[in-house]
Amino acid sequence: MAPSPRGFLASSLLLSTLIQLGSPISVSHPSIEFKGPFEVEANGMHNVKISYTTPVDGHLSIHYGSCDISQREESHHCLGNTHIGNHPLAKRHIGWEHSRPTKFVWLPREDTPDQGCLHAFVVNRLVGKSRPVVVKKRREKRHIAFADIADAMGPWFDGVAHLQEKEPDEAFVASAKSKTIGILGGGMSGLMTSHLLDSVGIHDWKILEASSRIGGRVHTSYLNATKPNQYQYQEMGPMRFPVSITDPDTNETIQILDHRMVFQLAATLNQINGNGSDLMVKFIPWIQKSRNAPVSTSKRRPDGTILGAAEIAANPSLADNVTVTYSNATAVEEAEAAYDDWLGLDEDKLRAIATNVFQAHKAAVQAGNFNFSESGYLRYVLKTDLNITDETDSTSDYAPSWEYDSVYFGATEWRTIDQGLSRLPTAFGPSVLNRTIFQTKVQEMEWNEETEKMTVKWRPGNPFDLETKSMDFDYTIVAVPFSQVRLWRLPSYTSLLSRAINTLNYEHTCKVALHYKTRFWEHLEYPIIGGCGSTNIPGIGNICYPSYRINSTGPGVILASYSSGTPARTLGSMTETEHVALTQRAMIETHGLVAQEQYTGAYDRICWQNNEFQAGSWCEPMVGQQELYLPAYFHTEKHTVFIGEHTSFTHAWIFSALESAVRGTSQLLLDMGLVDEAKEITQTWMARWISM
Numbered sequence: 001m002a003p004s005p006r007g008f009l010a011s012s013l014l015l016s017t018l019i020q021l022g023s024p025i026s027v028s029h030p031s032i033e034f035k036g037p038f039e040v041e042a043n044g045m046h047n048v049k050i051s052y053t054t055p056v057d058g059h060l061s062i063h064y065g066s067c068d069i070s071q072r073e074e075s076h077h078c079l080g081n082t083h084i085g086n087h088p089l090a091k092r093h094i095g096w097e098h099s100r101p102t103k104f105v106w107l108p109r110e111d112t113p114d115q116g117c118l119h120a121f122v123v124n125r126l127v128g129k130s131r132p133v134v135v136k137k138r139r140e141k142r143h144i145a146f147a148d149i150a151d152a153m154g155p156w157f158d159g160v161a162h163l164q165e166k167e168p169d170e171a172f173v174a175s176a177k178s179k180t181i182g183i184l185g186g187g188m189s190g191l192m193t194s195h196l197l198d199s200v201g202i203h204d205w206k207i208l209e210a211s212s213r214i215g216g217r218v219h220t221s222y223l224n225a226t227k228p229n230q231y232q233y234q235e236m237g238p239m240r241f242p243v244s245i246t247d248p249d250t251n252e253t254i255q256i257l258d259h260r261m262v263f264q265l266a267a268t269l270n271q272i273n274g275n276g277s278d279l280m281v282k283f284i285p286w287i288q289k290s291r292n293a294p295v296s297t298s299k300r301r302p303d304g305t306i307l308g309a310a311e312i313a314a315n316p317s318l319a320d321n322v323t324v325t326y327s328n329a330t331a332v333e334e335a336e337a338a339y340d341d342w343l344g345l346d347e348d349k350l351r352a353i354a355t356n357v358f359q360a361h362k363a364a365v366q367a368g369n370f371n372f373s374e375s376g377y378l379r380y381v382l383k384t385d386l387n388i389t390d391e392t393d394s395t396s397d398y399a400p401s402w403e404y405d406s407v408y409f410g411a412t413e414w415r416t417i418d419q420g421l422s423r424l425p426t427a428f429g430p431s432v433l434n435r436t437i438f439q440t441k442v443q444e445m446e447w448n449e450e451t452e453k454m455t456v457k458w459r460p461g462n463p464f465d466l467e468t469k470s471m472d473f474d475y476t477i478v479a480v481p482f483s484q485v486r487l488w489r490l491p492s493y494t495s496l497l498s499r500a501i502n503t504l505n506y507e508h509t510c511k512v513a514l515h516y517k518t519r520f521w522e523h524l525e526y527p528i529i530g531g532c533g534s535t536n537i538p539g540i541g542n543i544c545y546p547s548y549r550i551n552s553t554g555p556g557v558i559l560a561s562y563s564s565g566t567p568a569r570t571l572g573s574m575t576e577t578e579h580v581a582l583t584q585r586a587m588i589e590t591h592g593l594v595a596q597e598q599y600t601g602a603y604d605r606i607c608w609q610n611n612e613f614q615a616g617s618w619c620e621p622m623v624g625q626q627e628l629y630l631p632a633y634f635h636t637e638k639h640t641v642f643i644g645e646h647t648s649f650t651h652a653w654i655f656s657a658l659e660s661a662v663r664g665t666s667q668l669l670l671d672m673g674l675v676d677e678a679k680e681i682t683q684t685w686m687a688r689w690i691s692m
Contacts (some may be wrong), residue, residue, distance in 0.1 A: 031056045032120040032128030039134045042108045047675040048079070048118065049103050050128070057085030058122050062104065064133070067117035070126055076113060079106045095178035105673045108135055146667045147634035153627065154362030156634070156663055157682045179672065181205040182456055182471065184442055185479035187216020188654055189643045191428045192265070192661035193477055196685075198431065200669070200677035206471070207432060208456065210441040210480075211613045214428060218654065220420030221604035223515040223557050228419035231549045234513035234557045235421055236606045238654055239544065240286040242411030245354065247347075256354045256411060259655045260689040261662075262424075266417075269427040279427045286414035287530030287547040294533035294543060294590050295319065306535055306590045308526050326391050335384050335392040339374050342381075345403050353407045360404070361649045370400040370627050377401065396566070398505070398622040404650050416547060424654070441613075444468065445476065447491035447638045454491075454639060475639045475668060479661075481506070482646055483615035493637050500629035504646060506616025508609040509564040510571040512583040515602035519556035520594050521545060532562075537586045539563060539571055539579075555600065560587050564617065572607035579605055618652035619645060634663075636671045662686065 035049040048062070060082055065075035072078070082101070083089035090099040112135045120128035150156035181197065183190045186209035197205050207214075217237040226232040241262055246253045266281040273279040292308035299307060299318045312319045326332045353360040364370065374393040378384040389395060417423050444457040454476045457468040478485060482504045490501070521528040529551075532544040541563030546556060561583040563571055571579055580603050587595040608617040621629070633647040643664035645656035662685045669678040 030120075030128040031122070032060075034118050034120075034128065034130035037133075038131060039136065040106065040108050041136045042110050042112050044108065045670075045675050046106045046108070047103050047673070048106045050120065051102060052098075052100055055085065055098070056100065056122055056127060057090075058083065058087050060084045061121050062106075063119045063121065064106075064108070064112065065116050065119065066113075067129070067132060069119060072119075072121050072124065075119060076116065077109055079118070080104050103673075105675060110137075146636065146670050147631060149670075150634050150663075150667075151362065152631040152634045153365045155356070155358040157358075157666070157686045177202050177674075178204060179474040180472070181668075182454070182473035182476045183207045183479060184456065184476065185209065185216065185644070186211075186214040186425075186432070186436055186438075187479060187644070188218055188425065188657035189645070189661045189664075190216075190477070190479035191425055191432060192658050193479065193643065193665050194432050194435070195268075195428065196661060196665040196681055199684075200674065200680060202677075205435065207436040208440040208442060208458070208471070209436055209438050210484075212438050214432065214436065215422055215425030216657075217608065217614060217617070218421050218425055219606070220422035221513055221606075222420070223513060223604060224555065224600065224602040228423065230554075231419070231546075231552070232515065232555050232557055233420045234511075234544075234546070234559045234604070235416075236511050236513065236604060237608075238421060238652070239559075240288070240414045240416045241283075241654070242408045243413040243415055245350070245407070245410050246412045254351050254354045256408065257689050258357045258650070258659070259653070261658050261685065262654050263415075264685070264689070265658060266424065266427070269424075273427060273430060279423075279429065281423050281427050282418040283415040284418045284548060286416040287545075288411070288414050288532060290529050290531030290533075290545070292524075292526040292528045293531040293545065294528075294535050296534040296536045298536055303592060304589070305592050308528070309533065311526070327387055331385070331388045332392050335378050335382070335388055338382055338384075339377060339392075342377060343369070343401060343403060345406060349403075350407055350410070353404050357404060357649060361402070364402050365627050369402055371623065372401060373397040373399055373623055374401060376623060399620055400623050400626060402626070408653070418548065421654075442480070442488060444489040445491060445640075446489075452639060473639075475641070475672075477664060477668065478640060478642045479644050481614060481616060481619070481644055484613070491638050491640075493640075494632065494635070496629065497632040497635070497637060497642075500625075500632050504625060504629060505620050505622045506609070506646075507564060507618050507620040507652070508568040508572065508607070509617040510561070510568045510579070510605070510607040511559060511563075512561040512580055512605045513557050513603060514560045514580075514584060514587060515555060515557050515600045516595070516598040517555055517600055518598055519546075519549075519552065519554075520598050521556075521558065521591060522551055524591065524594070535586065535590060537589060539567060539582055540586045541567065543590065558587065560584070568607065568617075569609070572610050576605050579607075620651060633660075634667065636667060639671075641665075641668050658685075 031052060031054045033051050033053060035051060037046055040046050061072060062079040063072055063075035064077055064079060069075055084093060084100045085098060093099040093101050096102065114135050115132055117132055118130040119126060151158065181204065183193055183205055186207045190207055191214060194205060194207060219237040220233050221236050222228060222233045224232055241259045242256045244253050244255045263283065270280055291310040294306040295309050295312050297307055297312065297319050299320060301307060307318055372381065375389050375395050375397045378389045378392060379386060440458050442456055442458050446455040446457065448455065453472045453474060455470050455472050456476065457470040459465050460469050482501045483506045486502050528545050530545050530547040532542050534542050540561045544559040544562060584599060608614050633642050641664045643660040645651050645660060648656035648660045650656045662681060666678045666681055
């Protein structure tokens with residue numbers, strides 16, 4: 001006859017009492033069962049899972065040793081110990097059911113016997129034993145922090161097979177998935193982090209976003225109050241994704257693998273939202289070059305309009321350099337060749353960057369590419385004449401010789417997102433909008449050493465108010481560019497991290513998009529079908545034509561000016577009206593009076609350095625900054641993790657923001673003891689497209 005519920009409860013209570021008193025118990029009726037793993041690596045990291053078959057209270061310890069031991073002292077080593085259940089000291093496990101954790105971290109010692117069993121003791125009594133565990137040897141040494149595990153200069157994700165060393169009484173995962181997490185910033189890195197946390201079962205997070213929209217610098221402008229499906233837009237932030245490079249001579253194609261993370265994210269969001277839904281993210285070809293896109297030259301056609309690429313190719317004499325008269329053209333040519341020889345960007349190096357940007361970054365650091373800009377190398381290594389140096393590469397160039405952008409812009413196949421890149425952050429909407437607080441411009445972070453919580457503060461109303469509004473978090477992920485964070489009141493972070501926040505350099509860009517009644521540029525004598533070109537008109541920079549809906553009817557939009565660097569700083573000082581007028585006059589000079597006849601008056605203009613939420617376009621580290629500051633982001637200080645494209649290996653690309661989120665989330669999970677979850681994320685988001 002089956003025992004009555006009352007009898008079963010009485011037996012359970014008696015068993016629990018006997019355990020606490022140290023009375024004998026047969027392991028044939030364990031109170032704790034081990035769920036694995038049963039094959040581990042010495043010096044590796046592992047989450048061991050247990051379950052409770054009967055109520056257990058008191059001091060619990062987990063040990064590894066011979067499978068026939070009956071006492072704690074006979075074990076090889078203790079994995080961890082803690083108080084559980086109704087014990088007064090079990091409060092740290094309040095997030096677990098009945099304050100009994102079911103997961104802990106195990107770092108098998110190097111001298112761990114090849115085979116043994118895991119044993120659970122309450123006080124001195126054996127209450128559970130695993131089946132035999134196989135321990136494999138490995139060469140790597142144990143490490144003490146994520147920053148030591150991960151390779152900040154190279155493929156950091158290789159280190160996710162390890163975990164920081166913890167003392168035994170810290171090894172239990174204490175209510176980790178119930179921790180509150182504040183994600184500061186709703187750009188691509190913040191949005192990606194929210195998705196990664198949800199994917200491993202951590203749901204108590206909030207995004208605090210300073211503006212009224214998600215997406216950050218991913219910003220598609222839909223002009224004249226149109227909707228995305230009306231195709232009257234231009235990209236005011238990132239525009240496209242390089243896919244591959246095909247050699248026209250050999251027809252060999254090299255895939256650019258890192259940007260595949262963007263395509264993977266889109267596929268994941270499409271699946272979550274239901275393929276075919278209104279939130280569908282669809283990729284279409286991007287035209288980077290076209291035969292009639294304008295070329296920067298002082299020569300003009302008979303009607304005064306600007307020449308196109310095909311005309312220059314057919315008659316090279318039309319491509320003049322009247323704005324540059326070298327003091328010694330031969331010396332400039334020799335200096336350029338010497339720099340190219342030092343870089344050695346041959347097919348092998350190009351392939352290396354395209355296929356594994358992390359390994360390529362590490363190789364570039366070791367080769368000294370980060371020690372010099374082009375002008376710095378010419379002047380200080382080759383001792384080139386200062387004037388020749390400046391003619392070859394401006395002495396104002398402070399960017400290290402890290403050539404990933406040369407690979408990206410060497411792409412022969414590109415993609416963009418149909419109806420605008422803003423469709424990508426918009427696809428996060430159903431998952432994040434109910435957990436995002438908008439118009440929350442953070443101004444202070446205050447760390448409490450006793451509670452180990454971060455208080456995030458902002459002023460929701462009048463900026464002159466002394467009172468602030470605040471929220472407390474167990475962990476904080478800062479996804480805001482340092483160009484803004486440096487204005488916050490911050491806890492006392494290490495000197496290295498503080499210097500990175502305060503001095504990391506950002507580039508400046510301005511963009512102007514103009515709206516026209518028709519896509520007239522596609523019907524000129526020399527029709528322009530997509531692509532980007534340039535002019536010698538001061539302040540204009542690049543001009544890009546839409547790659548979507550080629551030869552369609554109805555209105556259209558040109559990215560009529562895309563300027564970066566020093567010119568953008570000057571353009572940012574102009575009033576919006578002056579800047580737009582300058583750009584529209586340039587469109588008339590480029591295309592003829594038809595641009596005047598067709599202009600609707602609608603436009604958008606963004607100078608990112610003047611944007612109150614960004615204060616810069618993208619991170620562009622100066623010589624010495626990247627290799628110095630990058631390791632600081634791999635340290636979790638005061639439960640804070642910093643992410644964003646500025647903390648990545650590459651910059652100014654959506655991939656950079658996404659990669660930083662994967663790194664930052666893995667870093668957070670390892671600090672929380674969630675080893676399996678960290679492995680799952682890196683396997684899902686790194687191993688699918690790059691060799692680990």
